[in-house]
Protein backbone atom coordinates (compact mmCIF):
# COMPACT_ATOMS: atom_id res chain seq x y z
CA UNK A 1 0.00 0.00 0.00
CA UNK A 2 1.45 3.38 -0.93
CA UNK A 3 1.40 5.68 2.06
CA UNK A 4 -1.65 7.77 1.40
CA UNK A 5 -3.20 10.04 4.01
CA UNK A 6 -5.83 8.06 5.89
CA UNK A 7 -8.53 9.65 8.05
CA UNK A 8 -10.82 7.86 10.50
CA UNK A 9 -14.12 9.35 11.58
CA UNK A 10 -14.97 7.56 14.82
CA UNK A 11 -12.11 6.47 17.04
CA UNK A 12 -13.75 3.48 18.75
CA UNK A 13 -12.94 -0.22 18.89
CA UNK A 14 -12.80 -0.92 15.17
CA UNK A 15 -10.85 2.22 14.28
CA UNK A 16 -8.25 1.60 16.99
CA UNK A 17 -7.90 -1.97 15.88
CA UNK A 18 -7.34 -0.90 12.25
CA UNK A 19 -4.91 1.82 13.30
CA UNK A 20 -3.02 -0.69 15.47
CA UNK A 21 -2.82 -3.06 12.50
CA UNK A 22 -1.50 -0.34 10.20
CA UNK A 23 1.12 0.77 12.72
CA UNK A 24 2.19 -2.86 13.24
CA UNK A 25 2.70 -3.04 9.48
CA UNK A 26 4.96 0.04 9.68
CA UNK A 27 2.43 2.47 8.21
CA UNK A 28 3.76 5.98 9.06
CA UNK A 29 1.66 7.31 11.94
CA UNK A 30 1.93 10.92 10.70
CA UNK A 31 -0.16 9.86 7.65
CA UNK A 32 -3.05 8.84 9.91
CA UNK A 33 -5.57 11.26 11.44
CA UNK A 34 -8.54 10.43 13.66
CA UNK A 35 -11.65 12.39 14.45
CA UNK A 36 -13.97 11.58 17.36
CA UNK A 37 -16.42 13.48 19.54
CA UNK A 38 -14.49 12.48 22.65
CA UNK A 39 -11.27 14.31 23.56
CA UNK A 40 -10.42 11.43 25.86
CA UNK A 41 -10.50 8.91 22.99
CA UNK A 42 -8.47 11.21 20.74
CA UNK A 43 -5.84 11.74 23.44
CA UNK A 44 -5.63 8.01 24.05
CA UNK A 45 -5.21 7.21 20.34
CA UNK A 46 -2.67 9.96 19.90
CA UNK A 47 -0.52 8.82 22.83
CA UNK A 48 -0.86 5.11 21.96
CA UNK A 49 -0.12 5.37 18.23
CA UNK A 50 1.26 8.92 17.77
CA UNK A 51 -1.41 9.59 15.13
CA UNK A 52 -2.82 13.05 14.40
CA UNK A 53 -6.19 14.07 15.75
CA UNK A 54 -8.82 16.47 14.43
CA UNK A 55 -12.05 17.39 16.20
CA UNK A 56 -13.72 18.62 13.02
CA UNK A 57 -14.75 15.73 10.76
CA UNK A 58 -15.38 17.95 7.74
CA UNK A 59 -11.89 19.48 8.06
CA UNK A 60 -10.46 15.95 8.23
CA UNK A 61 -12.41 14.85 5.14
CA UNK A 62 -10.78 17.66 3.13
CA UNK A 63 -7.23 16.54 3.83
CA UNK A 64 -7.14 12.77 3.31
CA UNK A 65 -6.95 10.36 0.37
CA UNK A 66 -8.84 7.59 2.19
CA UNK A 67 -11.64 8.38 4.63
CA UNK A 68 -12.71 5.50 6.87
CA UNK A 69 -16.17 5.93 8.36
CA UNK A 70 -16.04 4.01 11.63
CA UNK A 71 -19.03 5.33 13.55
CA UNK A 72 -22.03 3.25 14.60
CA UNK A 73 -24.56 2.64 11.79
CA UNK A 74 -27.22 4.82 13.47
CA UNK A 75 -24.82 7.81 13.41
CA UNK A 76 -23.76 7.33 9.81
CA UNK A 77 -26.38 9.53 8.08
CA UNK A 78 -25.67 12.54 10.34
CA UNK A 79 -21.90 12.13 9.95
CA UNK A 80 -22.13 11.70 6.16
CA UNK A 81 -24.33 14.76 5.74
CA UNK A 82 -21.97 16.78 7.92
CA UNK A 83 -18.95 15.93 5.73
CA UNK A 84 -20.74 15.86 2.34
CA UNK A 85 -19.50 19.25 1.14
CA UNK A 86 -15.89 18.44 2.08
CA UNK A 87 -16.09 15.03 0.40
CA UNK A 88 -17.50 16.57 -2.79
CA UNK A 89 -14.65 19.08 -2.78
CA UNK A 90 -11.74 16.70 -2.16
CA UNK A 91 -13.17 13.38 -3.48
CA UNK A 92 -11.38 10.93 -1.15
CA UNK A 93 -12.04 7.21 -1.33
CA UNK A 94 -14.69 6.55 1.32
CA UNK A 95 -14.39 3.25 3.18
CA UNK A 96 -17.41 2.39 5.30
CA UNK A 97 -17.18 -0.34 7.92
CA UNK A 98 -20.68 0.29 9.27
CA UNK A 99 -22.91 -2.76 9.33
CA UNK A 100 -26.05 -2.47 7.24
CA UNK A 101 -25.43 0.88 5.51
CA UNK A 102 -25.89 0.39 1.76
CA UNK A 103 -23.57 2.13 -0.70
CA UNK A 104 -26.49 3.94 -2.38
CA UNK A 105 -27.68 5.38 0.95
CA UNK A 106 -24.19 6.56 1.86
CA UNK A 107 -23.52 7.97 -1.60
CA UNK A 108 -26.83 9.87 -1.46
CA UNK A 109 -26.04 11.35 1.97
CA UNK A 110 -22.58 12.36 0.66
CA UNK A 111 -24.08 14.21 -2.30
CA UNK A 112 -23.58 11.64 -5.09
CA UNK A 113 -20.74 10.35 -7.31
CA UNK A 114 -18.37 9.22 -4.54
CA UNK A 115 -15.97 6.26 -4.64
CA UNK A 116 -17.13 3.97 -1.84
CA UNK A 117 -15.91 0.62 -0.58
CA UNK A 118 -18.32 -1.01 1.86
CA UNK A 119 -16.74 -3.48 4.26
CA UNK A 120 -18.16 -6.01 6.65
CA UNK A 121 -15.44 -6.83 9.19
CA UNK A 122 -15.95 -8.98 12.30
CA UNK A 123 -14.92 -8.79 15.94
CA UNK A 124 -11.81 -11.01 15.70
CA UNK A 125 -10.34 -8.02 13.84
CA UNK A 126 -9.75 -6.74 17.38
CA UNK A 127 -7.15 -9.55 17.77
CA UNK A 128 -5.88 -9.32 14.16
CA UNK A 129 -7.74 -12.45 13.05
CA UNK A 130 -10.66 -10.78 11.34
CA UNK A 131 -12.49 -11.83 8.20
CA UNK A 132 -13.81 -8.95 6.10
CA UNK A 133 -16.14 -8.98 3.10
CA UNK A 134 -15.65 -6.04 0.71
CA UNK A 135 -17.64 -4.50 -2.12
CA UNK A 136 -16.70 -1.50 -4.26
CA UNK A 137 -19.11 0.81 -6.06
CA UNK A 138 -18.60 1.76 -9.72
CA UNK A 139 -16.51 4.87 -8.89
CA UNK A 140 -13.70 2.89 -7.21
CA UNK A 141 -10.57 2.31 -9.31
CA UNK A 142 -8.06 -0.55 -9.11
CA UNK A 143 -5.58 1.39 -7.00
CA UNK A 144 -8.28 2.31 -4.48
CA UNK A 145 -9.41 -1.33 -4.30
CA UNK A 146 -5.84 -2.41 -3.55
CA UNK A 147 -5.43 0.27 -0.90
CA UNK A 148 -8.65 -0.74 0.87
CA UNK A 149 -7.62 -4.36 0.78
CA UNK A 150 -4.27 -3.52 2.38
CA UNK A 151 -6.01 -1.46 5.05
CA UNK A 152 -8.34 -4.29 6.08
CA UNK A 153 -5.63 -6.94 5.73
CA UNK A 154 -3.86 -5.24 8.62
CA UNK A 155 -6.46 -6.95 10.86
CA UNK A 156 -7.12 -10.25 9.05
CA UNK A 157 -8.17 -11.72 5.72
CA UNK A 158 -10.29 -9.99 3.06
CA UNK A 159 -12.72 -11.32 0.45
CA UNK A 160 -14.31 -9.26 -2.33
CA UNK A 161 -17.91 -9.94 -3.33
CA UNK A 162 -19.27 -9.08 -6.79
CA UNK A 163 -22.73 -8.05 -5.69
CA UNK A 164 -23.33 -5.78 -2.69
CA UNK A 165 -26.31 -7.98 -1.72
CA UNK A 166 -23.84 -10.76 -0.88
CA UNK A 167 -22.72 -8.65 2.09
CA UNK A 168 -25.98 -9.67 3.84
CA UNK A 169 -24.79 -13.29 3.66
CA UNK A 170 -21.27 -12.26 4.69
CA UNK A 171 -22.87 -10.53 7.69
CA UNK A 172 -24.82 -13.71 8.50
CA UNK A 173 -21.72 -15.91 8.17
CA UNK A 174 -18.56 -14.13 9.34
CA UNK A 175 -20.08 -10.93 10.78
CA UNK A 176 -22.29 -12.76 13.27
CA UNK A 177 -20.30 -16.00 13.09
CA UNK A 178 -17.97 -15.50 16.07
CA UNK A 179 -21.05 -15.66 18.32
CA UNK A 180 -22.08 -19.01 16.78
CA UNK A 181 -18.70 -20.47 17.66
CA UNK A 182 -18.91 -18.95 21.16
CA UNK A 183 -22.28 -20.66 21.64
CA UNK A 184 -20.89 -23.99 20.45
CA UNK A 185 -17.90 -23.57 22.80
CA UNK A 186 -20.21 -22.62 25.67
CA UNK A 187 -22.36 -25.71 25.07
CA UNK A 188 -19.36 -28.05 24.75
CA UNK A 189 -17.82 -26.68 27.95
CA UNK A 190 -21.05 -27.16 29.90
CA UNK A 191 -21.48 -30.71 28.58
CA UNK A 192 -17.90 -31.57 29.61
CA UNK A 193 -18.39 -30.04 33.07
CA UNK A 194 -21.65 -32.02 33.48
CA UNK A 195 -19.68 -35.12 32.44
CA UNK A 196 -17.15 -34.53 35.24
CA UNK A 197 -14.36 -32.15 34.11
CA UNK A 198 -13.44 -29.02 36.05
CA UNK A 199 -14.51 -25.70 34.52
CA UNK A 200 -10.90 -24.69 33.89
CA UNK A 201 -10.02 -27.96 32.15
CA UNK A 202 -13.23 -27.98 30.09
CA UNK A 203 -12.65 -24.39 28.97
CA UNK A 204 -9.00 -24.88 28.02
CA UNK A 205 -9.67 -28.09 26.09
CA UNK A 206 -12.62 -26.52 24.27
CA UNK A 207 -10.67 -23.41 23.27
CA UNK A 208 -7.61 -25.31 22.08
CA UNK A 209 -9.77 -27.80 20.17
CA UNK A 210 -11.56 -24.95 18.36
CA UNK A 211 -8.22 -23.32 17.53
CA UNK A 212 -6.69 -26.62 16.43
CA UNK A 213 -9.62 -27.50 14.17
CA UNK A 214 -9.54 -24.03 12.57
CA UNK A 215 -5.77 -24.23 12.05
CA UNK A 216 -6.04 -27.70 10.50
CA UNK A 217 -8.81 -26.54 8.16
CA UNK A 218 -6.75 -23.49 7.11
CA UNK A 219 -3.59 -25.56 6.59
CA UNK A 220 -5.32 -28.22 4.52
CA UNK A 221 -6.59 -28.14 0.96
CA UNK A 222 -9.29 -30.69 1.92
CA UNK A 223 -12.90 -29.67 2.53
CA UNK A 224 -14.31 -29.57 6.06
CA UNK A 225 -16.37 -32.64 5.18
CA UNK A 226 -13.23 -34.63 4.23
CA UNK A 227 -11.35 -33.49 7.33
CA UNK A 228 -14.32 -34.61 9.44
CA UNK A 229 -14.38 -38.01 7.73
CA UNK A 230 -10.63 -38.42 8.38
CA UNK A 231 -11.12 -38.03 12.13
CA UNK A 232 -14.22 -40.25 12.30
CA UNK A 233 -13.28 -43.91 12.73
CA UNK A 234 -16.04 -46.42 12.08
CA UNK A 235 -17.54 -47.52 15.38
CA UNK A 236 -15.55 -44.90 17.34
CA UNK A 237 -16.39 -42.11 19.77
CA UNK A 238 -16.49 -39.31 17.16
CA UNK A 239 -18.95 -41.27 15.04
CA UNK A 240 -21.19 -41.78 18.06
CA UNK A 241 -21.23 -38.04 18.79
CA UNK A 242 -21.74 -36.99 15.16
CA UNK A 243 -24.66 -39.41 14.80
CA UNK A 244 -26.44 -37.59 17.63
CA UNK A 245 -25.76 -34.19 15.97
CA UNK A 246 -27.08 -35.42 12.60
CA UNK A 247 -30.16 -37.09 14.15
CA UNK A 248 -31.02 -33.98 16.13
CA UNK A 249 -30.78 -31.71 13.09
CA UNK A 250 -27.61 -29.64 13.59
CA UNK A 251 -27.36 -28.89 9.86
CA UNK A 252 -30.95 -27.58 9.74
CA UNK A 253 -30.27 -25.41 12.78
CA UNK A 254 -27.31 -23.71 11.07
CA UNK A 255 -29.16 -23.38 7.77
CA UNK A 256 -32.11 -21.69 9.48
CA UNK A 257 -29.79 -19.54 11.60
CA UNK A 258 -27.96 -18.18 8.55
CA UNK A 259 -31.28 -17.48 6.80
CA UNK A 260 -32.57 -15.61 9.85
CA UNK A 261 -29.40 -13.51 10.17
CA UNK A 262 -29.39 -12.68 6.45
CA UNK A 263 -33.03 -11.62 6.57
CA UNK A 264 -32.36 -9.46 9.64
CA UNK A 265 -29.39 -7.86 7.87
CA UNK A 266 -31.65 -6.95 4.92
CA UNK A 267 -34.30 -5.54 7.29
CA UNK A 268 -31.71 -3.48 9.19
CA UNK A 269 -30.36 -2.04 5.93
CA UNK A 270 -33.90 -0.97 5.00
CA UNK A 271 -34.44 0.60 8.43
CA UNK A 272 -31.09 2.43 8.21
CA UNK A 273 -32.02 4.12 4.97
CA UNK A 274 -31.25 1.73 2.12
CA UNK A 275 -33.56 0.86 -0.73
Ligand SMILES: NC(=O)c1ccc[n+]([C@@H]2O[C@H](COP(=O)([O-])OP(=O)(O)OC[C@H]3O[C@@H](n4cnc5c(N)ncnc54)[C@H](OP(=O)(O)O)[C@@H]3O)[C@@H](O)[C@H]2O)c1
Nearest residue numbers: 010011012013014036037070071072073098099121122123
Ligand atom coordinates in the same frame (compact mmCIF):
# COMPACT_ATOMS: atom_id res chain seq x y z
N1 LIG B 1 -16.73 -3.89 16.57
C1 LIG B 1 -16.85 -4.82 15.62
O1 LIG B 1 -16.44 -5.95 15.75
C2 LIG B 1 -17.49 -4.49 14.29
C3 LIG B 1 -17.67 -5.50 13.36
C4 LIG B 1 -18.21 -5.18 12.11
C5 LIG B 1 -18.54 -3.87 11.83
N2 LIG B 1 -18.36 -2.91 12.77
C6 LIG B 1 -18.77 -1.55 12.47
O2 LIG B 1 -17.74 -0.67 12.81
C7 LIG B 1 -18.32 0.58 13.17
C8 LIG B 1 -17.64 1.05 14.44
O3 LIG B 1 -17.87 0.07 15.46
P1 LIG B 1 -17.10 0.15 16.83
O4 LIG B 1 -17.36 -1.13 17.52
O5 LIG B 1 -15.71 0.61 16.61
O6 LIG B 1 -17.95 1.33 17.54
P2 LIG B 1 -17.51 2.31 18.68
O7 LIG B 1 -16.46 1.69 19.55
O8 LIG B 1 -18.77 2.82 19.33
O9 LIG B 1 -16.81 3.51 17.88
C9 LIG B 1 -17.50 4.52 17.21
C10 LIG B 1 -16.90 5.84 17.65
O10 LIG B 1 -17.41 6.87 16.82
C11 LIG B 1 -17.68 7.99 17.66
N3 LIG B 1 -18.61 8.92 17.02
C12 LIG B 1 -19.97 8.93 17.04
N4 LIG B 1 -20.43 9.99 16.32
C13 LIG B 1 -19.34 10.63 15.83
C14 LIG B 1 -19.16 11.80 15.04
N5 LIG B 1 -20.21 12.52 14.62
N6 LIG B 1 -17.91 12.17 14.71
C15 LIG B 1 -16.85 11.48 15.14
N7 LIG B 1 -16.96 10.37 15.93
C16 LIG B 1 -18.19 9.95 16.27
C17 LIG B 1 -18.23 7.34 18.89
O11 LIG B 1 -18.31 8.24 19.96
P3 LIG B 1 -19.43 7.96 21.12
O12 LIG B 1 -19.00 6.69 21.81
O13 LIG B 1 -19.32 9.17 21.96
O14 LIG B 1 -20.76 7.81 20.42
C18 LIG B 1 -17.23 6.21 19.08
O15 LIG B 1 -16.06 6.65 19.72
C19 LIG B 1 -19.83 0.36 13.34
O16 LIG B 1 -20.50 0.97 12.27
C20 LIG B 1 -19.99 -1.13 13.28
O17 LIG B 1 -21.18 -1.51 12.58
C21 LIG B 1 -17.84 -3.19 14.00
